[in-house]
Amino acid sequence: MTIDVVPDTINAVYVVAVIVFILGLKAMSSPETARRGILFAGIAMLIAVLVTFLSPGLSNFALIALGVAIGGLAGWYWARVVQMTAMPQMVAMFNGMGGGAAAAIAAVELLSSLSNLATAGLSVAGGVIGSISIAGSVIAFLKLQGWLRSKPIVLPARQVVNTAVVVVGVGFGAFALLRTDAVWLLPFFAFLLLYGILLTLPIGGADMPVVISLFNALTGIAVALDGFALVNGPLGDAGYAMVIAGTLVGAAGSLLTLLMAKAMNRSVANVFFGAFGATEETGGPVQGQMKPIDAADAAVLMAYANQVVIVPGYGMAVAQAQQKVKELADLLESKGVSVKFGIHPVAGRMPGHMNVLLAEAGISYDKLFDRDEINAEFPSTDVVLVLGANDVVNPAAHRKGSPLEGMPILDVEQAKNVIVIKRGQGKGFAGIENDLFYRDNCRMLYGDAQQVVGKLVTELKK
């Protein structure tokens, strides 16, 4: 084996980077190790990027440096200044950038190696997935940011139209390959970007955990496909690193996507093609009426409880009530009440959303419990405070024929008392009446989550 100093050094660095990426991802399975994991992965990434500059035969260094500086600073600055509550859309946006980069790399490969069928075919595949990922992520970003309606936007005959768009788009890609004519690449990318938009528009806010997670996996796959195309070219070494890192993310992301869909008892296909929540259920077999309670009575109820479980949902995020919730929890604990948090896997707008917000408020994560853990506790809980959550606590999930049928929920109705903090009498995202609100042990506390929790804190201090 002859030693070729520069390429061998570059490859050695890529090998180390890949190992560190895997270990870094592994470290994500425990809160004690997670932070160290991302730090090491960051260092490995930095070195991998730096040695790539040494690759033989590169030119355009000034442009590369300028691009890295612009993108790097913009990403760094934006991620630093953004509010914690805007995290879901930031993750969507940075993920979309990765998809866009993958699509652009595919475009360069196609422009330069259109006559090499293997490279061009792989690049078309990378271009398809990368384009869908960036367009879909941008729509998800706009919806989460509130610049686009969060409710499903349903166009007529959309299944037919969408399928036609993607088939025609891929057809243009195939045309470009067969005719080795780059002019077809323009409609190819245009149609696939359009498909990404059309695919994401009909998806409502509460399904975003599945969507963000899936686009993350898709970007990983697009990066891996680009990696394959590069492997087949003159500077293949970077390609291997992309194949491994991209596939790693594709696999991990797919797993997380399935977990999220399972937590709603729906298939990923149903999330993407079902336009869930676009129609409202009419006339469910709900009987009784909602019974209001005021803050003073609610405070007394909680103050004399042995155990209070707080179930947060997207409403807490919207009202930015997490700091007040921390105050409330501390006050109750000072009165000897045991306070726990019950977290549904799809509460909020991204996987783990509630955990992040509560952590931001300084609530210790050993007080947060998963669905299965907390469900065992409800029968012995005195008061459950439902804070801006709706569908994930709806007992209609246990009823045959309900659109929510079979969704694993938090069984809060088994507690002695349930207090629901809610802005008005409207329905949840799924457009379904919540049976819980009509139960005998349930009281409604109307108002903005932050103000209402603030009132509870004031009452408890008296």
Next chain:
Amino acid sequence: MAADLWTALFIAILAAFTGYEVIGRVPVLLHTPLMSGSNFIHGIVLVGGIVALGIATDPLEQAVGFVAVVMGAMNVTGGYVVTERILAMFDRSKRKGGAK
């Protein structure tokens, strides 16, 4: 198909199983960091962007390659900072709670 592509395919299959096994059972608590962290890891796309722009010859290739580099760089730094911020909060919340 070139030997290199077969090699890459073997590697990809192994990487897919690795990704699946490594994640295994991640607690709900860490779903966001996991997603955000893997978001950062596919930022390796920047390396591909650098190579693509580095070997680009005509102005169109250069322009598209430049877009790839800018987007890849945003992905990688943004993904890192977001993940770091989230994990820093978990650290803090643990300490505050543990101090009691």
